[in-house]
Amino acid sequence: MDLSDIAKKLGLSESKHLIRKAAELRRLCDVQFNSSIIGVGEICKAIICLEIAATRFQVIFDRQKAIRMSGMSEKAYNRSFNSLQNGLGVKNKLDIRELGIQFGCVRLIPFVQKGLSLYKDRFLSSLPASRRASADFTRPVFTAVAFYLCAKRHKLKVDKIKLIELCGTSESEFSSVSTSMKDLCFDVFGISKEKKDPRDVKANRELLDALPDKRTLQDGGYLSDDGKELSCYKKRKRMEKLDYEEWKSTVLASNNSKAKDFPRKQARLNFVKEVPETQEVEAL
Known part of the structure; x- marks a missing residue:
């Protein structure tokens, strides 16, 4: 397909200077290296040269339409575009x-x-x-x-x-x-990935109260001494121990309160001595 026909389909037929520049880039590409080695066919090469020329003259270029015409995926087209541009030594200027x-x-x-x-x-x-x-x-x-x-x-x-x-x-x-x-x-x-201590952020206090499993040990959570999270087994054991201590303290407090309300007295035990019944002996 001729370069002018491709430019017409891309809506660039009125830019004669752009087509001449694209043709120059195409000839330069044929002289310097074989574009088929990097996986760029003749039609795709012409389209890429047109885009490079359009970028040089700051002309609007429909890349999505160009990708469809090339018969390549967007990723493959971008890779071919970069390879061809680097091979030609064309540098874009970014401000x-x-x-x-x-x-x-x-x-x-x-x-x-x-x-x-x-x-x-x-x-x-x-x-x-x-x-x-x-x-x-x-x-x-x-x-x-x-x-x-x-x-x-x-x-x-x-x-x-x-x-x-x-x-x-x-x-x-x-x-x-x-x-x-x-x-x-x-x-x-760089972007800092260090997490802040929630206790230092006042806005996170409500979050700590809502999510007790995220608290630190001082806040009633389940962190070890070195700051690392405990395993599920250790968390369960610690919870069982805390539950036991709470139950124990509750029972002891209840017993102490009962002891104060109802003082114990030593009961006096009276045992009645049973007397055996006397049997009357009948005189013979």
């Missing part, structure tokens, strides 16, 4: 302000800028002097990951798949950069 406006998270802009700057400094300091000059932070994946981690830290929803598409990377590379950023700049990008 932090544009991302903030696009995703409705403008207040994240200063946090992302600060986090990226701190990550670059710490990453360069961890490298030997011979490798610092070759470090490249211009790739859009760093901006996308920093934006995603800041949004997650501030509990804002951001479409991760859309970010991966915008920066033209793969999910594995996105995850790798994300791990690196959290390791070096946990104070900026």
